[in-house]
Amino acid sequence: MIQSVNRAIKILDFVSTNHMARLVDISRGLGLNKSTVHGIVATLEEMGCLRQDQSTGRYELGLKLFELGQSVMANMDIRAVAMPYLLELSRKYEETVHLAVLSGDEVIYIDKVDSPRSIRIFSMIGGRNPAYCTGVGKILLAGLTDEKLSRVLEGIRFRAITPNTITDANSFVEHIRNIRRDGYATDNGEIEEGLSCFAAPIRNHLGSVTAAISLSGPTQRLINDNSAKLIEDVVDCAQTVSIQLGFAPALAGDNSFFLK
Incomplete structure (x- = not known):
């Protein structure tokens, strides 16, 4: 298993069950270094899988995941x-x-x-x-x-x-x-x-x-x-x-x- 992919999926799972989580919440919740989490979260955000609320800095799932889910159902x-x-x-x-x-x-x-x-x-x-x-x-x-x-x-x-x-x-x-x-x-x-x-x-x-x-x-x-x-x-x-x-x-x- 590729470690970075594994961590990315764990981050998405964590955010899905901990709505509007902060970077520190994700880091503590998964036991990962904050800098590691920051890099993966930034990539997921760039891909549309995560979205950051600019007023609070907290994260939620992005629309890209909704689009992928729709595609799975349709096919x-x-x-x-x-x-x-x-x-x-x-x-x-x-x-x-x-x-x-x-x-x-x-x-x-x-x-x-x-x-x-x-x-x-x-x-x-x-x-x-x-x-x-x-x-x-x-x-x-x-x-x-x-x-x-x-x-x-x-x-x-x-x-x-x-x-x-x-x-x-x-x-x-x-x-x-x-x-x-x-x-x-x-x-x-x-x-x-x-x-x-x-x-x-x-x-x-x-x-x-x-x-x-x-x-x-x-x-x-x-x-x-x-x-x-x-x-x-x-x-x-x-x-x-x-x-x-x-x-x-x-x-x-x-x-x-x-x-x-």
Whole structure:
């Protein structure tokens, strides 16, 4: 380990837990020579990792660290983070689990775990489907602001893929309101008769809905007396992934799909 790098990290850790620390505080707290601390602190300040209050001479963390933290969060591979939880959910119910993102008015499946059963849903990683008639699509649309949702809906040509597909824009908007209230979405044979799914939102560190998880399978296996527990597990799975991505549930408003 390079000693100067080690000391620099220790100084940053110390300042993060001892807000507005003086040079003498850092020196004493870490047991380092004051001149050594001064040299490292000056370098960290020049790089934007520390900032000195000119009126008091005390130090706090700089904006460069915030920028680096934002970059880490933005580049975190959601698939790698989510996969262990997708596997766990799929194994518990022996159904297909999808991870999807929104692209315009469509959803793209970026990862999945197949059901081991002979009768199961067919899908492909990289495949697309209309957002308005899929569980993941509806949950992702529900995560948009009203303004963004309106723009997307303007470009959707609603058509009846099955007898259960919602084809009226006003009815669909009301459906989205219910999804926001409930915190999950259901597809009950809306894109393929006899197949259903439950979906829940994945949030990033800022609280924005960036992806969705769904559990899909034959309607007779999903829509039954066990549905409430299944929905609970899908929502818990999505929230666990969200927390791994830096989301803090305490930031969310009570019974609201949007953050306050």
